[in-house]
Amino acid sequence: MTTPQLTKNQSLVFEVLEKAEGPLSAYTILDKLRDHGFRAPLQVYRALEKLLEYGVVHRLESINSFVACAHPGDNCHSHGIVAFAICESCGQVMEFHDHEVDHRLMGWVRGQNFKPEKTTIEIRGLCEACAA
Amino acid sequence: MTTPQLTKNQSLVFEVLEKAEGPLSAYTILDKLRDHGFRAPLQVYRALEKLLEYGVVHRLESINSFVACAHPGDNCHSHGIVAFAICESCGQVMEFHDHEVDHRLMGWVRGQNFKPEKTTIEIRGLCEACAA
DNA sequence: TTGCACACGTTATAGCATAACGCAATTGAT
DNA sequence: ATCAATTGCGTTATGCTATAACGTGTGCAA
Numbered sequence: 480m481t482t483p484q485l486t487k488n489q490s491l492v493f494e495v496l497e498k499a500e501g502p503l504s505a506y507t508i509l510d511k512l513r514d515h516g517f518r519a520p521l522q523v524y525r526a527l528e529k530l531l532e533y534g535v536v537h538r539l540e541s542i543n544s545f546v547a548c549a550h551p552g553d554n555c556h557s558h559g560i561v562a563f564a565i566c567e568s569c570g571q572v573m574e575f576h577d578h579e580v581d582h583r584l585m586g587w588v589r590g591q592n593f594k595p596e597k598t599t600i601e602i603r604g605l606c607e608a609c610a611a
Numbered sequence: 612m613t614t615p616q617l618t619k620n621q622s623l624v625f626e627v628l629e630k631a632e633g634p635l636s637a638y639t640i641l642d643k644l645r646d647h648g649f650r651a652p653l654q655v656y657r658a659l660e661k662l663l664e665y666g667v668v669h670r671l672e673s674i675n676s677f678v679a680c681a682h683p684g685d686n687c688h689s690h691g692i693v694a695f696a697i698c699e700s701c702g703q704v705m706e707f708h709d710h711e712v713d714h715r716l717m718g719w720v721r722g723q724n725f726k727p728e729k730t731t732i733e734i735r736g737l738c739e740a741c742a743a
Numbered sequence: 744t745t746g747c748a749c750a751c752g753t754t755a756t757a758g759c760a761t762a763a764c765g766c767a768a769t770t771g772a773t
Numbered sequence: 774a775t776c777a778a779t780t781g782c783g784t785t786a787t788g789c790t791a792t793a794a795c796g797t798g799t800g801c802a803a
Contacts, residue, residue, distance in 0.1 A: 540672045540673040540731070540733070541672040541731050562716060562719075564719075564720050564723065564725045564727070566725075567728065573723060573725065575719055577715050577716075577719065579711070579715050580712050580715045580716060583709050583711050583712050583715075584694060584709075584712060584732070584734060587694075587696075587707055587709065588696050588734055588736070591696065591705060591738075591739065592738075592739035592742070593696045593698070593705065593734070593736055593737070593738055593739065593742075594736045594737040594738075594742040595696070595734045595735070595736040596699065596735055596736040596737070597734075597735045597736070598732075598733070598734045598735070599672070599673050599731060599732070599733045599734075599735075600716070600730075600731070600732050601672070601730070601731045602716060602720055602725070602727050602729075602730045602731075603727070603728055603729045603730070603731075604720070604725055604726045604727040604728040604729070605725070605726040605728070606723075606724075606725055606726075607723065607724035607725065610724070610725075610726045
C-alpha cells in the first residue's frame with residue numbers, strides 16, 4: 480500500500496510531527512497549528528486518523544501521543560509489529576522491529592484462536608543520556 | 612514482595628475488578644461503588660495506584676482500563692513482562708507471559724543503553740467466540 | 744444532474760486523570 | 774507520653790484526551 484497524496488491538514492499535522500524531537504499529544508499539535516488556521520481538536524484527530532491508517536504516524540498508547548514513523552519514505556505497515564522505547568525523562572522514542580517477538584506473540588494468540596488486529600509494544604524507561 | 616493488608620477502599624476496588632468479566636474503567640468502578648460511599652474519581656484512582664504497585668491489578672493502556680491479575684493468590688511482578696490479548700468485541704482479556712519475548716525486548720533495549728522501567732504489550736483483536 | 748464519498752469547520756459534550764486543600768489515624772523515635 | 778512523619782481518606786476544582794452531531798463545499802461517476 481502506498482501513501483496517497485496528503486490533504487492540507489494532513490500535511491500540516493505530519494510536518495509538525497516530523498519536525499518534533501519526540502512524540503506530541505493531539506492538543507500540542509493543535510497549539511502548534513493555530514497560526515495555520517487550526518481551531519478545534521477534531522481537525523487534528525481527523526488528520527491523525529488518516530496518517531495512522533497510511534502508516535506514516537504511530538500512536539503511543541501509554542502516553543496518549545503521536546510520533547512520525549522513523550522510516551524515511553515508505554510506511555511501516557510492512558514491517559510487522561513495532562516496538563517502542565520511550566524515555567520518560569526526555570521523551571525521545573526509539574522504534575524497533577523484531578520478527579522473533581512477532582512470531583512468539585502471534586504464535587501464542589493463534590493457539591488461543593484469538594484473531595489479532597493491532598498490537599502495541601511500548602517500553603518506558605530512561606534513554607542512555609538521561610540514565611547517566 | 613508480598614501484598615500488604617488492603618485498606619477498605621483498596622479492597623472494595625479490588626473486589627469489583629475480581630468479580631468483573633473483563634477490564635473496567637476507573638469511572639465504571641466508581642459507579643459500581645457509589646452505594647458503598649464512593650463519591651469521587653480520586654478515591655478510585657488512589658486505590659488503583661496501590662493495587663498496581665502491589666501487582667494485583669494491571670492497567671490496560673490501550674483501552675484506559677484496569678483488570679485484576681489472572682494469577683490467583685500471588686502477584687504478577689515476579690512473572691516478567693505480561694502480554695494481554697484484548698477482545699474488542701466482548702472485552703475479555705487473556706494474560707500471557709513469555710520469557711523469550713522478554714529476552715528479545717530486554718536484549719534490544721540494553722543494546723541501546725536504554726534502562727527499561729515498565730513494559731506494555733497489548734494485542735487487540737477478536738477472541739475465539741467473537742471471531743466465529 | 745443527481746447522488747455519493749470525502750475532507751473540512753464548528754459547537755458541544757463525553758470520558759479520563761490529577762492538583763491542591765484539609766482532616767484523621769497510625770507508627771515510631773525521642 | 775508526645776511529637777513528627779507517613780499514609781489514607783474526602784472534597785472541590787480543574788485539566789487533558791477524544792468523539793458526537795450537525796452542516797458546508799468539492800469532485801467525480803452513474
